Amino acid sequence: MTSTTTPFAAGAAVGVVNRIQAKLPEMPTAMAKIGTFLLQHPQAPLQLSIMELGEKTGTSPATVTRFCRLLGYAGYVPFRVSIATDLGRSDARESWKADIGRSFGPDDSPRDVLSTLVxxxxxxxxxxxxxxxxxxxxxxxxxxxxxxxxxxxxxxxxxxxxxxxxxxxxxxxxxxxxxxxxxxxxxxxxxxxxxxxxxxxxxxxxxxxxxxxxxxxxxxxxxxxxxxxxxxxxxxxxxxxxxxxxxxxxxxxxxxxxxxxxxxxxxxxxxxxxxxxNFAQTTAKLASSAMAVAPHRRPTRAEVRADNAASGVPTGMSRRKNHV
The missing domain is CATH 3.40.50.10490 (Glucose-6-phosphate isomerase like protein; domain 1)
Structure with a gap:
């Protein structure tokens, strides 16, 4: 039973409900009562203490502890934390579907996301x-x-x-x-x-x-x-x-x-x-606006070379003062 008593031995991606369903056939009768109850009320441990869960299922706190360990948790507290995590993960995925959409998931690769977008x-x-x-x-x-x-x-x-x-x-x-x-x-x-x-x-x-x-x-x-x-x-x-x-x-x-x-x-x-x-007006307006903003744009390298060549500036030198 070593593999079942190590916390999270079943894998962190496996939900609590899945663990209960997998282990239920081999559980003793008392533990099976707890398992059956939790399959019907999976969020009950978030509201119940270990003693209250024992009372609800007609068992005892000690049986609840053994039940948790059979599922791979160190005790009732880690068991409750896992349930809360599962619930949060489920809520997060539903929120993702509502806010982001169903076209891709949070675990998709960047290539898959890009392909979906394109x-x-x-x-x-x-x-x-x-x-x-x-x-x-x-x-x-x-x-x-x-x-x-x-x-x-x-x-x-x-x-x-x-x-x-x-x-x-x-x-x-x-x-x-x-x-x-x-x-x-x-x-x-x-x-x-x-x-x-x-x-x-x-x-x-x-x-x-x-x-x-x-x-x-x-x-x-x-x-x-x-x-x-x-x-x-x-x-x-x-x-x-x-x-x-x-x-x-x-x-x-x-x-x-x-x-x-x-x-x-x-x-x-x-x-x-x-x-x-408005072809005539459009061309005139675009030309005017282009001229207005031209002094605020740095020239391309080709424009600098052409300007230098026209001014007789040797290759490798630049008339920097005209292109500040």
Whole structure:
């Protein structure tokens, strides 16, 4: 019996319930009473003292101790600790499934995780591209290019998407602002009109603040657009036009990275279509902004060599003072 009296001899990965089930056929009658009771009430030792467990099972504290040792524990205290650990591990895995997802587990290798991510993201991008209404996207792009103002609303992770779209549109000459704070967003939404466009971004389409801001803009007369992964969401229902993306496998909840990637695909498409509509303005704005930030960027090695060659500076030397 040496192998069964060494603590954790059965292996730390084996749960208490599994140990009881394995040993139950060979247990004496008194110990079998304890085993049968614990299979029906596996968490009982967390609430009962050793004496109380003995009373519940019609045995004694000494029998409970022998029972624990038969399972591979030094005594009742290590036995209770193992039950608590099993319970915590179970709760942690359920939390993982709810918060991270079921696509991969906490014990998967980095290669398996990477493969799952690439597969899910690729499929989400392909499915979104397949269902994309290009006529609708072109209509939206033209309205954005010709409107007087664009409001973009997003809360939490979606605020990053809103800021990204605003930054791109603003750089090519589209008057736009993004709002991630509901009071400021509602204030802006209330002063929109029929020459304005308002865009609400939400993965779930159920973010209350985004819905409120988009509805306010619609009530003021703006054309409203919802960007969401949920076609039946309150945000989609509140909008005049809907852009729905496809997320093949949801994980990394609540801000699913694959959801963000397909939304970035949509933002890229909107940006490029608007740039096409305003081609002359776009090229002029991009050239101006590139020139404005050029002095703040270090030149590439090729640019330094070309500059040196044009200035007659020998190879190996650099006109460093011009590239600080």
């Amino acid at each position: 597969s899910a993201h690729t499929r989400s991008l392909e499915e979104t591209a397949a269902i994309m209404d290009l006529a609708l996207m072109n209509k939206i792009a033209r309205r954005l290019a010709l409107c007087s103002h664009v409001d973009i609303y997003g809360i939490g992770g979606s605020a990053v998407m809103a800021m990204e779209l605003q930054s791109r549109l603003y750089r090519i000459g589209v008057n736009s602002h993004y709002w991630s704070e509901v009071h400021a967003g509602l204030t802006s939404a209330a002063i929109q009109d029929s020459n304005c466009v308002a865009i609400g971004i939400s993965n779930t389409g159920r973010t209350e603040e985004t819905i409120q801001m988009l509805r306010q803009a619609g009530a003021a007369g703006a054309l409203t657009i919802a960007l969401s992964n949920n076609p039946g969401s309150p945000l989609a229902e509140a909008a005049d036009l809907q852009i729905i993306t496809s997320v093949h496998e949801q994980f990394l909840q609540p801000d699913d990275l694959s959801a963000k990637h397909v939304q970035l695909l949509v933002l890229d498409l909107i940006y490029l279509l608007v740039a096409q509509v």
